[in-house]
Amino acid sequence: MRFLILFTLGVFLSCLAxxxxxxxFIVGVGNYDEIEDLPKTLGDANGYSDTFENALGFQVxxxxxxxxxxxxIELSRFVESIQPNDEIAFIFSGHGWSDGGQNYLALxxxxxxxxxxxxxxxxxxxxxxxxxxxxxxxxSLVFAVVDACRNNPFDLGTKSGRKGLVRxxxxxxTLVVYAAGAxxxxxxxxxPEDSSPYSVFTRTLLPKLKNKQMxxxxxxDKARAETANLALSxxxxxxxxxxxxxxxxxxxxxxxxxxxxEEPWSTGLFPLELDAVGLELEYSRTxxxxxxxxALDIAPAPGGGAILTGFRGSSSPYGGGxxxxxxxxxxxxxxQWERLMxxxxxxxxxxxxIAPGGGAYTLAETGRQSVSVYRFNSTGAEAWxxxxxxxxxxxxxxxxxxxxxxxxxxxxxxxxxxxIKLDQDGNQTWRTPLNIEDGQSPTITVGPNGHAFAGGxxxxxxxxxxxxxMNLNAAGQTVWSARIPIGSHHDEEIIxxxxxxxxxxxxxxxxxxxxxDDEKIIFSKIDASGNLQWTKAFDVGTWDWVYDVLxxxxxxxxxxxNTTRTDTSDQNTAVLRIDSAGRELWRHVYGGEGRDExxxxxxxxxxxxxxxxxTTSEGLGEKDLWLVKLTPDS
Numbered sequence: 145m146r147f148l149i150l151f152t153l154g155v156f157l158s159c160l161a162x163x164x165x166x167x168x169f170i171v172g173v174g175n176y177d178e179i180e181d182l183p184k185t186l187g188d189a190n191g192y193s194d195t196f197e198n199a200l201g202f203q204v205x206x207x208x209x210x211x212x213x214x215x216x217i218e219l220s221r222f223v224e225s226i227q228p229n230d231e232i233a234f235i236f237s238g239h240g241w242s243d244g245g246q247n248y249l250a251l252x253x254x255x256x257x258x259x260x261x262x263x264x265x266x267x268x269x270x271x272x273x274x275x276x277x278x279x280x281x282x283x284s285l286v287f288a289v290v291d292a293c294r295n296n297p298f299d300l301g302t303k304s305g306r307k308g309l310v311r312x313x314x315x316x317x318t319l320v321v322y323a324a325g326a327x328x329x330x331x332x333x334x335x336p337e338d339s340s341p342y343s344v345f346t347r348t349l350l351p352k353l354k355n356k357q358m359x360x361x362x363x364x365d366k367a368r369a370e371t372a373n374l375a376l377s378x379x380x381x382x383x384x385x386x387x388x389x390x391x392x393x394x395x396x397x398x399x400x401x402x403x404x405x406e407e408p409w410s411t412g413l414f415p416l417e418l419d420a421v422g423l424e425l426e427y428s429r430t431x432x433x434x435x436x437x438x439a440l441d442i443a444p445a446p447g448g449g450a451i452l453t454g455f456r457g458s459s460s461p462y463g464g465g466x467x468x469x470x471x472x473x474x475x476x477x478x479x480q481w482e483r484l485m486x487x488x489x490x491x492x493x494x495x496x497x498i499a500p501g502g503g504a505y506t507l508a509e510t511g512r513q514s515v516s517v518y519r520f521n522s523t524g525a526e527a528w529x530x531x532x533x534x535x536x537x538x539x540x541x542x543x544x545x546x547x548x549x550x551x552x553x554x555x556x557x558x559x560x561x562x563x564i565k566l567d568q569d570g571n572q573t574w575r576t577p578l579n580i581e582d583g584q585s586p587t588i589t590v591g592p593n594g595h596a597f598a599g600g601x602x603x604x605x606x607x608x609x610x611x612x613x614m615n616l617n618a619a620g621q622t623v624w625s626a627r628i629p630i631g632s633h634h635d636e637e638i639i640x641x642x643x644x645x646x647x648x649x650x651x652x653x654x655x656x657x658x659x660x661d662d663e664k665i666i667f668s669k670i671d672a673s674g675n676l677q678w679t680k681a682f683d684v685g686t687w688d689w690v691y692d693v694l695x696x697x698x699x700x701x702x703x704x705x706n707t708t709r710t711d712t713s714d715q716n717t718a719v720l721r722i723d724s725a726g727r728e729l730w731r732h733v734y735g736g737e738g739r740d741e742x743x744x745x746x747x748x749x750x751x752x753x754x755x756x757x758x759t760t761s762e763g764l765g766e767k768d769l770w771l772v773k774l775t776p777d778s
Contacts, residue, residue, distance in 0.1 A: 166231040168193075168202040169222045171249075173238030175209050178256035184332055185237040187341030188291055191350050192235045199354035200396050202233060211253045212266055219274065226281035233287045234274060240292025246271060249290070291323070291346065321364055323371070323384050334378045345371045345384060356396035365730065423719070423732065423752060423774035429477045430763035430770055433457045437469070437769045439756035441495045441542075441744045446502045446522075448475040448749055452756050453493030453506045454769060456484060468493040468508040468516075472524060475748070477771050481524040495542050500549035500568060503527065507543050507553060515541070517551065517566060528570040542587045546618070547594040554586035554598045561586045563598050563620055576620035580612055591642020591695075595672070599640050599650060602627070611638055611650050613670055624674030630654030630666045643695040646672030651690040651703060665690045665705055669726060680726040684718045684733070692745045694753065699724030704755060706741040707733070717742040717755065719774070734772060738762075742772070751776045 172189025174182045186208055196202040205222055207215065226232060239250035243260060248267040255266060268274060270290060278286055323345040331344040340347050348370040352363035368384040375382035431437065439454040449472065456469040468485040470493060485493075485508070494515075496506045502522035507515050515535050519527040535555045543553040550573065551566045559577040561584075567573055578598060586600040599613040609630050615623040630652055639651040650668045664681040665688050671677055682688075685707035692704040703720040717740060721729040734740070738760035745755040752775040759770035 165227065166200065166202040166233075167222070167226065168196040168204045168233035168235065169207075169219065170196065170204060170233075170235040171207045171210065171215065171238070172236075173209055173250065173252055175252065176239065176250070177253050179239060179250065179254060182238060182332075184341065184343045184346075185291070188237040188343060188346045189235065191342055191346060192237075192289065195350050195353050196233055196235075200356050202231075209252045212251045212268075215251050215268060216273075219268075219277075223277050223281060226278065226283055228282040229284045230281075231285040231287075232278055232283045233289070234278065235289045236270075237291040240270075240290065241267070247290070247292075249274075249292070291343065321368075321384060323382070331375055331378065331380055331382060334374060344374055344382070348374070353396075359395045361394070423776060425734070426752065426773040426775040427477055428734075428762075428770070428772050430759060430768040431471070431479070432763065432768040434766070436758075436767040438758035438767060439471075439743060439769045439771065440493065441506075442746050442754065442756040443496045443498045443504060444746045444748070444754075445472060445498065449473050449480070450746060450754050450756070451496060451498070451504045452769070452771070453496040453504075453508075454743075454756075455492030456769075458492075468506070468518075470496070470504070470506060470520060470524065471769075473771065475750075475773075477773060483520065483524045483526070485518070485526070495553070497543045497545045497551065499545060499551070505543050505545065505551040507541060515555070517543075517553075517570065519551075519568075519570060530566065530570045530572075532564060532572075542589070544588050544590040544596070546590055546596065548618075552588055552590070552596060554588040554600070556584065556586055561598075561600055563588060563616065565620060574620050576616075578614060578622070585638045587638050587640055589640040589642050589648070591646065591648065592644045595642050595646055595648070597640050597642055597648045600638055601630075601652065609654060611652050611666075611668070613640060613648060613650050613674075615648075615674060626670050626674045626676060628666070628668045628670075628676065628679060639690055639693045641693040641695050641701070643699065643701075644697060645699065647677075649693045649695060649701050651693050653689055664688060665703060665720075667693075667701075667703060667722065667726065669724075678726045680722075682720060682728060684720075684731070685716075688718075691741075691743055691757075692755075694745060694747050696747075700729075702745070702747075702753060704742055704745045704753075715739045715741050717757070717772075719753065719755075739767075740770065742770070748773070748775075 170189050170193045172186045174185040189206065189208060193204050193206045197204040205218065207218055210218065236249050239254065241248050241250065243264065247270040248264065249270055250267050255263070258266065275286065275288060334344065342350065345367065349363065349367040352358060352366055371382060371384055433456060436458040437456045439452040442450050442452045445451050452471045452473070454469050455467065469482065471482045472480040474480055493506045493508045496504050499505050499519055503520045506518045508518065509515065513535060514531050514533045517530045517532060521527050534557045541553060541555055543551055546552055549568050552563060554561065554563050561578045561580050562575055563578065564575045565573040580602060584601050586598065588596065588598045590596050596616045597613055598616055599611060602610045602612050611628040611630055612625065614625045617623055628650055641649045643649065648670050650670065652666050654664070654666045664683045666679065666681055668679040669677040682703065684705060687708045688705050690703060690705045694702040696702065700721070700723040703722060705718045705720070706715055707718050708715040716733050718731055718733045720731045723729055740759040740761050742755040742757035745753055748754050752773065755772045757770050758767045760767050
């Protein structure tokens with residue numbers, strides 16, 4: 145059963161002139177000598193050949209059922225013909241397999257029984273043998289489509305052969321599309337009488353590629369939506385997954401446009417609005433020393449930019465070192481000022497919120513059963529510091545600013561989960577226990593209209609784990625409370641974010657209502673009266689942790705999550721756009737080949753997102769503070 149379609153679009157910096165020629169190398173393998181035949185692959189190859197040659201103006205080299213030697217002879221000729229600034233497409237439809245790190249393409253004479261080492265020598269490595277060789281010729285564009293099998297068709301005599309293909313690393317100018325999401329199976333046909341010559345995803349994509357003035361990302365998203373609806377008609381769940389770092393404006397024409405007769409970006413299961421079609425990467429910056437540096441929270445600064453808090457210069461990736469680090473950056477990510485509070489009682493700054501006058505409140509771990517609360521003015525000078533005792537410092541601790549300018553934060557203390565309020569001068573106004581039995585992972589947020597919400601988890605690690613949410617008035621008294629079942633939960637971050645309508649979004653990690661061990665992002669909406677509107681589960685990778693939620697003015701939200709897989713230690717950040725009904729509109733994944741994670745995010749004044757965390761993929765030290773700015777596609 146065929147599983148994924150992979151698109152790689154590499155737009156190189158050397159693209160300074162018009163492309164000389166457009167060339168496509170298209171391969172379909174369906175009639176294998178030893179492994180299972182595939183009935184749709186030749187049809188897919190013919191369909192792509194027709195589209196690229198007649199609709200997009202490519203010179204097409206087509207191979208049907210080539211052997212290993214035939215493939216490499218023709219590929220060598222093709223690569224040698226590439227001139228700088230050519231636009232190149234590579235298409236493969238057939239069997240594929242992976243050793244866990246590299247994807248391989250199986251040609252007609254691929255052996256059924258083989259050692260893994262021998263099989264590597266008798267199949268084509270997608271990156272090393274194909275993509276890298278094409279890129280070495282300096283084309284302006286590389287667009288690769290690989291449609292391969294979900295199940296490994298080979299008998300390797302070992303358990304080392306992986307199931308299906310692994311995900312491509314995301315690099316600038318790259319688009320990766322999976323025809324089905326994690327743990328889903330892509331359909332070859334809708335039913336036994338399905339006479340289409342193409343697989344389900346290919347038949348939805350080809351007509352859109354033929355419109356070369358349509359932005360490529362729009363074509364992908366429309367095909368993604370139609371695929372999901374077609375699969376649903378066959379009582380099958382198939383949601384194509386998209387990992388993109390290309391411009392949403394890119395198309396195969398010199399001028400992209402949206403036909404007026406078409407309904408803009410709104411095809412069924414995954415409707416996309418023109419004012420919410422995605423975000424482009426504006427910049428990715430790192431800061432720090434040669435050791436471990438990280439931003440643990442970020443808050444929007446008046447006039448643009450942000451204030452971040454975390455730690456700097458630690459020998460441990462978990463904090464300490466030089467101490468509590470606070471940085472003010474402008475909208476371009478340039479440092480305006482920074483402060484470092486060193487000393488044994490200032491291990492790291494965990495959370496930050498903007499104070500009246502453009503300053504900030506921050507909370508720092510002390511290493512004792514207490515937290516230090518700081519207030520800084522707009523130039524970064526320390527205004528005051530208060531130590532709150534009887535606090536079991538929690539990774540999920542969060543400070544928020546009330547409408548009158550006070551600081552409120554939720555902690556796990558001597559009386560269980562408590563909420564504490566300090567006035568602008570640092571005086572404690574009240575400290576209120578929430579009386580939640582077995583409550584953990586406390587957090588707090590203040591919505592745009594001044595509503596305060598506190599929450600956390602109940603019965604973490606148990607099958608009946610819940611998220612609890614409480615609406616608090618200015619005196620810390622409970623107005624209403626709600627509980628959300630999430631199945632098993634591993635005591636990770638719980639995120640609350642109030643919206644403009646007086647309600648609140650709640651997000652965590654759990655099993656939901658499934659019977660599998662695959663934990664998902666659990667995302668819920670509660671209205672202003674405390675009524676649960678809906679609960680949704682989103683699956684990005686093998687392991688997903690939600691780290692922030694950003695409420696949008698249309699009643700929807702962005703989910704910011706970190707994601708990884710069991711076959712690698714790499715970690716990346718996913719941004720999901722959700723509408724007011726809880727439907728996913730799109731998702732993007734950001735990061736490199738290391739451990740790249742975002743801890744918090746903010747909405748910016750231009751409608752974009754600024755995210756802060758840490759990266760091991762780039763920068764100076766072992767782990768550097770990572771700041772990412774996403775801007776709306778223009």
